[in-house]
Amino acid sequence: MVAGVFGIASVIGPLVGGGLTDHAGWRWVFYVNIPIGAAVLAVLARTFPSMRRAGVRPRIDFAGAALIAAGAALLVLGASLEGTNGWGYPPVAISLVGGVALLVVALLHERRTPEAVLPPELFRSSIFSVATAVTFLMGAVMFGAITYIPLFLQYVVGVHATGSGLTMLPLMAGLVVASIAGGQVISRTGRYRIQAVAGMAAVATGILLTTLLDARSTQAQVTPAMVILGLGLGLSMPVFNVVSQNAVPQRLMSSATSAVQFSRQIGATLGLAVMGSYFNARLTAHGGTAAHITHEQLRLAYSGAIHDVFLVALLGGALTLVISAFLREIPLRTANHPEEVREAAAVAVA
Secondary structure (H helix, E strand, C coil), X not given: XXXXXXXXXXXXXXXXXXXXXXXXXXXXXXXXXXXXXXXXXXXXXXXXXXXXXXXXXXXXXXXXXXXXXXXXXXXXXXHHHHHHHCCCCHHHHHHHHHHHHHHHXXXXXXXXXXXXXXXXXXXHCHHHHHHHHHHHHHHHXXXXXXXXXXXXXXXXXXXXXXXXXXXXXXXXXXXXXXXXXXXXXXXXXXXXXXXXXXXXXXXXXXXXXXXXXXXXXXXHHHHHHHHHXXXXXXXXXXXXXXXXXXXXXXXXXXXXXXXXXXXXXXXXXXXXXXXXXXXXXXXXHCCCCCCCCCHHHHHHHHHHHHHHHHHHHHHHHHHHHHHHCCCXXXXXXXXXXXXXXXHHHHHHHX
């Protein structure tokens, strides 16, 4: 359910953003998040349960969280700066080296911290390691497709921003249907490996279809790629949350869940930065930044550059499919841990 909601929101976002860009201006894409964020904080403050264990004072790993967040932010900043300024720009190397250094320090810190935000023992499970790697790559591939397909429709096919967002509706439909059906299959059968591999195969197939788009393509020709991509994401996204929780000890379930979600987010952010850098380089190579360029030349340049980005996304999708094939299958938990039952009862009484 969580993965399905995340996927739906990821598709609705570009749709709403396109409408705001067309009718209110691009700044409203950012302004609209202020009331939404405030509403979410208010709901969490009022409804989110507090599950404190009697006689236990948890030690929050603020240092580990800060190191990981800062390291990831510097890597994304470095990739973004390279796309607009090139490798010769000093802050690019400074950001990338600084990000790697902070992440190394974070890993060393986590090994010595009793209640680490990212416990190293999570990675002793090959299932968790595979799930995290696939989720990271899937985040990059998913958001790359969601970003550059509307861009292709706007600059190559010629539709408005709102229209390009509406084109994502087939992807959302496929994602919703497959997510609900896939969740039911896992719940009823307890099997997940075939579903994970099939989902990633569908994702790779959908991206493969996007690489066949060119300057002569129409809006209708994008739809099959969107439907197949949505079906693949819907089948696979719920799997890796479930199996990562199932593969680790009960006391590490919350850490495993947050780690998988973080890997998806950082994969999406870093993937977009890398793809954006590559897109800018390819747009220049195709002549899209030349002076006195005609509209038709610009359209062809965008078509070539976006096609090259789709090829990179295809490599990511193929790699994700190969890694998912190494996912081991073990029986899923069928009952709550006694500690969970006690904590739920305590919350209900409170």
